Amino acid sequence: MRDIQHYLRSRAADFEEDLCRLLRIPSVSADGKYRSDVERAAQWIADQFERLGVAREVIPTAGHPLVYAETPAVPGAPRVLVYGHYDVQPPDPLGEWISPPFEPTRRDGDLFARGATDDKGQLLTHVKSLEAWMRVRGGLPLQVKFLIEGEEEVGSEHLDGFLRANAERLACDVVVISDSSQFSPDLPAITYGLRGIAYFELRVTGPRQDLHSGTFGGSIMNPANALTAILARLIDDRGRIQVPGFYDDVLPLTDQERSQFRALPFDEDRFQGRIGVPKLHGEDGYTTLERRWARPTFDINGLWSGYQGEGSKTVLPARAGAKFSFRLVPNQNPAKVAECLRGFLASVCPPGVTYELIEMHGGAGYVADLSSPYLAAAARAIERGFGTAPVFIREGGSIPIVSSFRKHLKADSLLLGWGLDDDNAHGPNEKLRIADFHRGIAASAHLWNELASR
Ligand code: BES
Ligand code: MN
Ligand code: MN
Numbered sequence: 001m002r003d004i005q006h007y008l009r010s011r012a013a014d015f016e017e018d019l020c021r022l023l024r025i026p027s028v029s030a031d032g033k034y035r036s037d038v039e040r041a042a043q044w045i046a047d048q049f050e051r052l053g054v055a056r057e058v059i060p061t062a063g064h065p066l067v068y069a070e071t072p073a074v075p076g077a078p079r080v081l082v083y084g085h086y087d088v089q090p091p092d093p094l095g096e097w098i099s100p101p102f103e104p105t106r107r108d109g110d111l112f113a114r115g116a117t118d119d120k121g122q123l124l125t126h127v128k129s130l131e132a133w134m135r136v137r138g139g140l141p142l143q144v145k146f147l148i149e150g151e152e153e154v155g156s157e158h159l160d161g162f163l164r165a166n167a168e169r170l171a172c173d174v175v176v177i178s179d180s181s182q183f184s185p186d187l188p189a190i191t192y193g194l195r196g197i198a199y200f201e202l203r204v205t206g207p208r209q210d211l212h213s214g215t216f217g218g219s220i221m222n223p224a225n226a227l228t229a230i231l232a233r234l235i236d237d238r239g240r241i242q243v244p245g246f247y248d249d250v251l252p253l254t255d256q257e258r259s260q261f262r263a264l265p266f267d268e269d270r271f272q273g274r275i276g277v278p279k280l281h282g283e284d285g286y287t288t289l290e291r292r293w294a295r296p297t298f299d300i301n302g303l304w305s306g307y308q309g310e311g312s313k314t315v316l317p318a319r320a321g322a323k324f325s326f327r328l329v330p331n332q333n334p335a336k337v338a339e340c341l342r343g344f345l346a347s348v349c350p351p352g353v354t355y356e357l358i359e360m361h362g363g364a365g366y367v368a369d370l371s372s373p374y375l376a377a378a379a380r381a382i383e384r385g386f387g388t389a390p391v392f393i394r395e396g397g398s399i400p401i402v403s404s405f406r407k408h409l410k411a412d413s414l415l416l417g418w419g420l421d422d423d424n425a426h427g428p429n430e431k432l433r434i435a436d437f438h439r440g441i442a443a444s445a446h447l448w449n450e451l452a453s454r
Helices: 002-010 012-023 032-051 116-137 159-165 223-233 255-263 268-275 288-293 334-348 373-386 401-409 434-452
Strands: 055-059 066-070 079-085 105-107 110-112 143-149 174-177 189-194 196-205 297-305 319-328 354-363 391-394 413-417 431-433
Touching (some): 002 012, 002 116, 002 434, 012 032, 012 110, 012 434, 032 055, 032 066, 079 116, 079 401, 116 434, 196 223, 196 334, 223 297, 223 319, 255 288, 373 413, 373 434, 401 413
Parallel strands (some): 079 143, 079 174
Antiparallel strands (some): 055 066, 105 110, 110 431, 196 319, 196 354
16 A cells, blocks of 8 residues: 555645635535535536546436446445535534635644535545545556535435435445544544434414514413423423433443443543533433433524514514424434424413424434444554544434435445544534544545455
8 A cells, every 4th residue: 555655645735725625615505595606516526536537427406416426346346335425514603713614724733614524524535545546556446436415414305315216326335424523633433323313493373463562461372482381391401302202212222332432531521621511411311422422312403583683672573483403313213203293292382372393304313233344444444544443433413314325225334534523513613634634535545445355
C-alpha cells in the first residue's frame, strides 16, 4: 500500500480543495429555494466519477436526484455498496455561525461549513480513495457501487422504492457508510447499532380566529393550553414515555452490552460540561450512553402558537402546533408507534379543540451482526488508516435506509464514522477535523484491500 499512501500524501491539498468546492454548494434538501443547488451538488459528484472514467449516472427521482456509479466486477471478490448523502440540513440559525455556512473556512485544524461532517466530508473520503486506486493501480481489487442520495436529511422518501426496483443492479455483499462518528478524538469506532425514528406534527385548532383573552378567556379551550397539556402527558418526570404499548417491542439491554458500554472511556462530567447544562437528564435507571444509544426517547423539535413578538399581547390563539419525534430502538416499528400514539391522543385531547396528526417520516433502528468477517476487515482497515484499533459502539442517530438495505439487498452495513460528536452536525459551526478527513481517506483505501482479501 506504499504506492497508494504516497499518492494520498501528494494529493492531500487537492482533496481539501475539492471538499471545499462541494461544501460551497448549498444543497439544503428541506427547502425548495435550494433546488437547483441540490442538483448542482449531484452533478458535481457525478463529475468526480467521470474524471476517473468510472461509469456514473445522475438518476432523477420524484424528489432530489440520486448519483449512482460503479466500478467493474471483480470475479471472486465481494461487491461493496457505498452509501452517502450530498444533501445537508438548513444552516439556521445563521447569526450563530462564526464564518458563513457555505464559505468553508479553516480554523485550528478544523474545516467549518454546513455538510463538513454530515455528510459531504465523510462521503468524499470514499471517492478520493477510489481516485487513489484508479490513478495508482488502474482499478480496485473488488467491485464498488456508489449510491449517493440527496434526501437523507428529509427522510429518504424515494430511496426505499428505488432499492426495491433496482435490487439486482445494486446487489452487493456489504454496504459501507461513513455518516457517523468516532467514539472520541483519536479513538475511532465501528458503529454496530443505530436508533430508529418516528416523526410527527400535531396541529391543534380552537376558535375560528384569534380572540381577546379578556372577553373570551375562560369560556373556551385555548389550543395552546390544550397542546401543552397533551405534550406534557407524553412523558413523565422519570423519562418514561406514557403512550400505552410504546415499550411493547423494546428489546432490553443485555448485561453483556451494558458492561461493554461501561468499559468505554466515557466521562459524564466532561460530556455535561461540553453541552453546557446544569445536570444531565434522562430515563431513570440508565447511564448516559445507554440513554443515548439503546433507549427510546420523546423530544419536541418545534413548538408554536400565539404571540411571539416584542412586548405582550392579550390573545387566545386560534391554533397551536408542535413537531416532535420518538427515537426508537431496534425491534420497535414506527408504524406501530404511530398507531399507539393515535390511540393515546384520542384519550388525552381535552374537549373543545380538534387536532390533526401528521406522520412525517419514520425508520426502524438497526443492530449489525457482530460476527461478520467484513466487520473484522473494516477494523483492520481503520487501524491502518487511523493508527488506532476501533472500539465497537452504538449511536443514537438514525439512518433509516440501513434497514432497507437489509430488507431489499439482504446486506448488512458497516458504519465507519470519521466524524466527532462535537462536529456540530445540524447546528451552527459544523466542522470536520482536517486530519480525520485524510485518515478517513487512508482507512477507506485500506478497506478495499482488506475486504478483497478478507
Ligand atoms: N448522519 C446522520 C445520522 C447519524 C447521526 C448517525 C449521529 C450516527 C450518529 C444523518 O444525516 C441524520 O441526521 N439522520 C437523521 C434521520 C432523519 C432525518 C430521518 C437523524 O438522525 O435525525
Ligand atoms: Mn448524515
Ligand atoms: Mn444529518
